[in-house]
Amino acid sequence: MENTNFIMQFLEWLHSFDRKALILAASAIGAGLAMIAGIGPGVGQGYAAGKGAEAVSYNPKSSKQATMVMLLGAAVAETSGILSLVIALILLFANPLVNLPGAALVVGASAIGAGLSMIAGIGPGIGQGYAAGKGTEMVGKRPRLQSAIIRTMFLGQAVAQTTGIYAMIIALVLMFANPLMRYL
Amino acid sequence: MSVKETQVNILIGALLLNGFFGVVGFFVVEDYFPYLGGILFGVIIALLNFRLLFLTLDRAVKMPPAKAQAYATSRYFIRYVITGVVVYVSIRAQHINVLGTILGLISLKLVIFKTQLFNSKAYFKNIFKRKEEK
Numbered sequence: 001m002e003n004t005n006f007i008m009q010f011l012e013w014l015h016s017f018d019r020k021a022l023i024l025a026a027s028a029i030g031a032g033l034a035m036i037a038g039i040g041p042g043v044g045q046g047y048a049a050g051k052g053a054e055a056v057s058y059n060p061k062s063s064k065q066a067t068m069v070m071l072l073g074a075a076v077a078e079t080s081g082i083l084s085l086v087i088a089l090i091l092l093f094a095n096p097l098v099n100l101p102g103a104a105l106v107v108g109a110s111a112i113g114a115g116l117s118m119i120a121g122i123g124p125g126i127g128q129g130y131a132a133g134k135g136t137e138m139v140g141k142r143p144r145l146q147s148a149i150i151r152t153m154f155l156g157q158a159v160a161q162t163t164g165i166y167a168m169i170i171a172l173v174l175m176f177a178n179p180l181m182r183y184l
Numbered sequence: 185m186s187v188k189e190t191q192v193n194i195l196i197g198a199l200l201l202n203g204f205f206g207v208v209g210f211f212v213v214e215d216y217f218p219y220l221g222g223i224l225f226g227v228i229i230a231l232l233n234f235r236l237l238f239l240t241l242d243r244a245v246k247m248p249p250a251k252a253q254a255y256a257t258s259r260y261f262i263r264y265v266i267t268g269v270v271v272y273v274s275i276r277a278q279h280i281n282v283l284g285t286i287l288g289l290i291s292l293k294l295v296i297f298k299t300q301l302f303n304s305k306a307y308f309k310n311i312f313k314r315k316e317e318k
Contacts (some may be wrong), residue, residue, distance in 0.1 A: 038264055042257045049244040049256030056245045067245055068187045069237050078237075078260070085268050085284055093275040094282070131314050138246050154301035 011105070019104040021058075023097055026108030031091040031113025034171070037084035037121030037164075044077045044129015051133030055140025062143040069150055070140045073132020076157050080121035080164040088172045089117050102181045114174040120167035127160040190299075191238065195231060197295035202227045205287055222274055222281040226288020229270045233263050234292055272311065 015024060052070040056063045081088035090096075091114065095108050139146050173179070202223050213219040240259040244252040267289065274285035302308075 019306050038261075041259045042264075045260045046253040046257035050249040050253035052241060052245045052250040052299075053252035054249050059283075063245060064187055068190050069242055070241050071187065071234075072190070074241060074256070074298055075237055076296055078233075078263070079290065081260075081264055082267055082286075082289055085264065086271055089268065089271045089275055093272065132270070141305075150203060150300055151304070151307055154297060158297055158301065183189055 010012055014076035014105065020098060021047040022104045023100075023108050023111060024095075026111040027091045027095050027097060030113070031088040033115035034084045034088040034091065037118050037125065038081050040122035040125020041078045041081040041129065042125070044126045044132070046129070048074050048077065048129045048132035048136060049128075051137045052140075054184050055137045059140050059143070062140045065143050065146055066107070066136050067142045069146070070132060070136040072150070073135055073153060073157065074129065074163075076154070077128035077132055079126040079161060083168045084118040084121045084162060087114060087168065087175075088112045090175065093117065096175050097178075100178065100181065102161065102184045104184065106180055107178075110174045110178050110180065114171040117167045117170045117174070121164045124164035125160075128157045131156045131160065185229075187238070189199055191235070193236065193299055194292065196298055198227055198231060198292050201291050201298075202288055204282075207293065209284070213281070218281040218282040219295050221279060222284020222286075223288045224278055224284075225270065225274060226285040227291060229256055229266070230289045230292040233266060236263055 017025075048070050052066050054067040091111060095111075097111050100107050132151050135149050138149050142149075203222055206220055209219045209223070210216055236259075238260045240256060247255060270289070271282065274280040274282045297317060
C-alpha cells in the first residue's frame with residue numbers, strides 16, 4: 001500500500017533536493033515573511049497623519065506644533081520597518097545559514113523562523129503610529145500641554161518598541177548563533 | 185520650539201552621536217574605514233529620510249484626514265524602498281560596513297528619544313515619587 005502520510009511524503013520530497021537549494025529556498029521564504037512587518041509602520045504613520053490633519057482642521061493655529069509632534073512620532077514609528085528590512089536583506093545577501101553545518105531541514109526552518117519572528121514588527125509599527133496620532137490630536141486640542149504630551153507619547157513609544165527588538169534578537173540568534181544545532 | 189529648531193537639534197544630535205560611534209569604533213572595530221563609511225552613509229540617508237518625512241507630513245496636515253492617511257502611507261513605502269536600497273548597497277559594497285550603516289540609520293531614533301524623552305530629570309523623579317509624599 002502506498003504511504004498516505006502526507007507529512008512524511010512532503011519531508012521525503014524536501015530531502016530529494018540539494019541541501020544548499022533547500023536552505024536558500026527557506027531563506028527566500030524567510031525574507032518575504034520578514035517584509036510583512038513593513039505593513040505596521042505604514043498603517044501607523046498613516047493613522048498619525050490622518051490624526052494630524054484632523055488636529056489642524058480643529059485648531060489651525062496649532063498646525064506647527066501638531067506637525068512637529070507628528071514628525072517625531074512618525075519617525076520613531078518607522079524603526080521596526082527598518083529592522084525587518086535589515087533581517088530580510090541579511091537573509092538574501094549575507095546569508096549566514098548557507099554554510100552552516102547540520103541537518104538542512106533545521107537550518108532551513110531556522111531561516112523561515114527568523115523571517116516569521118520579524119512579523120512581530122507590525123505591532124510596534126501600528127502601536128507607535130497610534131501613539132503619534134493621539135499625541136498629535138491632543139497637541140492640536142491643547143497646545144499648552146505640548147511638552148507633557150510629547151514626553152508621555154515617547155515613553156509609550158519606547159516601551160512599545162520592546163517587542164520589536166525582542167523579535168529581532170530571536171531572528172539574529174536563529175541566524176548567527178543558532179542554539180538548535182547543538183542538539184543535532 | 186519650532187519645527188525648524190527641532191529638526192536642527194536632531195541634525196546636531198545625530199552628528200554628535202554618530203561622531204561618538206565613530207570614535208568608539210576606532211578602538212573596537214578592526215576594519216575601521218568601511219565602518220566609518222557605513223556610519224556616514226547611514227546617518228546621511230537617515231537625515232534625508234527624516235527631511236522627506238517632514239515634507240510629507242507638512243503636506244498631509246493640510247489634506248482631509250482620509251486622504252492624508254493614504255498619502256502618508258504611500259510616501260512611507262517610498263522611504264522604505266530607499267532604506268532597502270541603502271542597506272542592500274552597504275551589504276554588497278566591500279568598502280561600506282553594513283553594521284555601521286544600520287547604526288547610522290537607527291541613531292536618529294535614539295537622538296529623538298534623547299532630545300524629547302530623556303530631557304527632564306524632574307519628570308522621571310515624579311514618576312517614581314509616591315503620592316503620599318506630597
